[in-house]
Amino acid sequence: MQRPLRVVILGGGTAGWMTAVALVRVLKPHQCAVQLIESDDIGTVGVGEATLPQMRDFNAMVGILESEMMRRTNATFKLGIEFRDWGFLGSDYHHPFGAHGKPIGGVAFHHQWTRARLAGHDSDIGEYSYAIAAARRNRFDFPAEDHQAVNSTYNFAYHFDAGLYARYLREVAEGRGLRRIEGKVRDVGLNPQTGDITELRLESGETVEGDLFIDCSGFRGMLIGQTLNSPFEDWTRWLPCDRALAVPTERSKDFTPYTRSTALEAGWQWRIPLQHRTGNGYVYSSAFISDDEAATRLMGNLDGMPLADPKPIRFRSGRRTASWTRNCIAIGLASGFLEPLESTSIYLTQVAVQALIQLFPDRAIDPALAREFNRRVDNEYDRVRDFLILHYHLNRRDDAEIWRHCREMEIPDSLAETLALFAHRGHIPQYKDGLFSPPSWLSVLVGQGLSPSGYHPLADAVSLEDALEEMRWWRDQVSDRVERMPSHAEVVADYCGGAEPLRAQA
Ligand SMILES: Cc1cc2nc3c(=O)[nH]c(=O)nc-3n(C[C@H](O)[C@H](O)[C@H](O)COP(=O)(O)OP(=O)(O)OC[C@H]3O[C@@H](n4cnc5c(N)ncnc54)[C@H](O)[C@@H]3O)c2cc1C
Missing domain, CATH: 3.30.70 (Alpha-Beta Plaits)
Incomplete structure (x- = not known):
């Protein structure tokens, strides 16, 4: 019988521990033996507190109970993001986790909303979103499971202490048999014939051998960058914050x-x-x-x-051109970083971990697996990149140089195409994989001030009066139900009360 694949994870930040806990949960000990090396001296980046709703799927996949996780990490609920002063000074809009309205006459809600607006019935699109209405009133409750219900049309994520989350995952992973090694990796052993990584040598003199190495060493990218020289594609020209x-x-x-x-x-x-x-x-x-x-x-x-x-x-916004190179896979900040405007980094870690599990290799690593992994990761990064640039590019601020610069900069062709389609008749691309879905694009496009000049012709299949009536009904339903929701503070105290949370490390 073959011995298990020896997986060595370098790094114990959010990325390292998410990878570790998923591998020990999904793979059996006879398939894979996981070790994780981290250095308390080096520490973690120590930020990263907002997440996306997909985090709920990750926690479910690794068998974590939500209420327990929230208690242990001092978490709160997140219904989306409020953007103040982004369109122009004084502007304010929300990117909600959820839909605006419901389809009317077989077309997406925003086509009817555009039609109404063009006919002189302008209204704030945020009033048709359950998540936005709740957020504006500081209310929270769990979405209804009945998909017909108005209050089933939103989702939620968490704000949490990422340091406590990593510690919590560590407890879970160690409880499932993972070996953690505390120490600083000094250098890396390579196979002279293949160039593959064979071992990591610690300052303590210990050597850790492996078949597959996961680089979760953060921005330094000790294995993927410093050792294997996978180039970093810099996107500062589009995302200037550094x-x-x-x-x-x-x-x-x-x-x-x-x-x-x-x-x-x-x-x-x-x-x-x-x-x-x-x-x-x-x-x-x-x-x-x-x-x-x-x-x-x-x-x-x-x-x-x-x-x-x-x-x-x-930091620099951008990504590795090949996150999987030879027998090394970079996950987390070692693989790339897109500035935190839409809290996408932990999500990108999650999709990389899921792709790794789906493409988990044998001892002889098939390069086709690496190509497929890199294709998927690249696709995710490219899509998030376009969505972030949208916020910067579509602005009407004239008070500071950065905003003029971003308005005038050249944007990727893929984003230019999306803007043109939306401006023409409100069309928003729907992806099979990757962020973001049409409601997210809609909220930011409209929030940043781009109003479509047309709409889907099928919208005219119902009369304008009927469409307006349905829109009003939806808005009233949202407003009524939100009024009856408990406050965010009440739900957090009730759901997460009880046990003493872990104390944050200094
Ligand atoms: C300003 C900012 C805000 C952010 N906000 C968000 C947010 O709201 N939402 C979100 O999803 N993400 C956010 N992020 C990203 C988020 O912080 C990271 O995705 C997350 O923390 C994962 O980091 P990591 O584990 O890859 O790296 P790190 O946390 O840097 O961990 C690196 C690990 O590698 C170890 N290590 C490195 N070198 C060695 C060595 N030689 N020997 C031994 N160990 C070593 C370190 O000890 C550490 O354990 C933000 C990032 C920044 C910069």
Whole structure:
């Protein structure tokens, strides 16, 4: 009988522990033996608090109970993101996790909404979204399971302490037999014939051999970049932010079930409410503001007492051209990073872990598996990239250089095509795989100020009066039901109360 495939994960941040817990959950010990090396001295990037609804599928896949996870990570619920000042100073819209309205007369709701608008019946599209209506009133409840119900038309994700999430996953993985090695990897052994990685050598003198190496070493990409030289494709020309300052504040009274993103003079500021504190940060472009000015701006904008000094982080938006190279697979920040505007990084880790499980190799790694993995990961990155650029490009701000620059920059052809289709008649591409779905595109396209000049001709199959009546009915239903929902704070206290949460590490 063959011995199990020896998998070595380098890195114990969110990416390392998500990979570890999934492998030990899905694969049997006779198929794969997993070890994880992490260094407390190096530490993790220490940010990453907002997630997407797909995180729920990941937790279910690895057998994690939601209420327990939320308790242990000081989590709150997230119905979407509020974008302040992104279209123009004073503008405000939400990107919800859920639909706007329901189809009327066989076409998507927004075609009827456009038709009504062109006929002089303008209305705020956000009023037809259950998630937005709940978010605006700081309400939360779980979506109904009956798909006919108005309150089944949304989804949710979490805000959590990512450090506590990684620690929680570590407990689960170690409980299932994973071996964790604490120490710093000093250098990497390669097979002189094939160029494959054979072992990682630690400063302690220990050597860890393996067949498959997962690089979760963060931005440094110790295996995929420093050792195997997989090139990094830099997307700063489209996504100019390259630095962040992160600072926690005391829990604020404004306990929102959504992330807030406020556009500033050189980037944007995040605000993420957790149970025990609020996470804040300024993501900015060093080409448009100095670090000192950014720090002053961030500290002046906080709505609570700071609990620490701002922590600086540098990054580049882009990705590896081949996340799977030889017998090494980069997952997490080692594979690439798209700035955190839409909280997509943990999602990208999740899809890489799922692709790894589906394409899990034998000892002799078939290069076709690597090609397929890279194709899928690239596709995900490209789609997220276009969606992020959309926020920057479609702006009408004239108060700061970065916004003029982004409005005038050349954009990828794929995004230009999407904008043209939407402007012409409200068409939004529907992907089989990858982010984002049409309701997400719709909210940001309209929120950033692009109104279609036409709509799907099938919309005219019902009379305008009937369409308007259905729209009104939906809006009233949403409003009535949301009024009866409990507050976000009540649901969090009720659902996550009981056990003492883990204490955050300094
Ligand atoms: C400003 C900012 C905001 C973000 N916000 C979000 C968000 O809201 N939502 C979201 O989904 N994502 C967000 N992210 C991304 C998120 O932080 C990461 O995806 C996530 O933390 C995963 O990081 P990682 O595990 O890849 O790397 P890291 O956390 O950096 O972990 C690297 C690990 O590798 C180990 N290591 C490295 N070198 C060695 C060595 N030589 N020997 C031993 N061990 C080693 C380290 O000890 C550490 O354990 C954000 C990122 C930034 C920069």
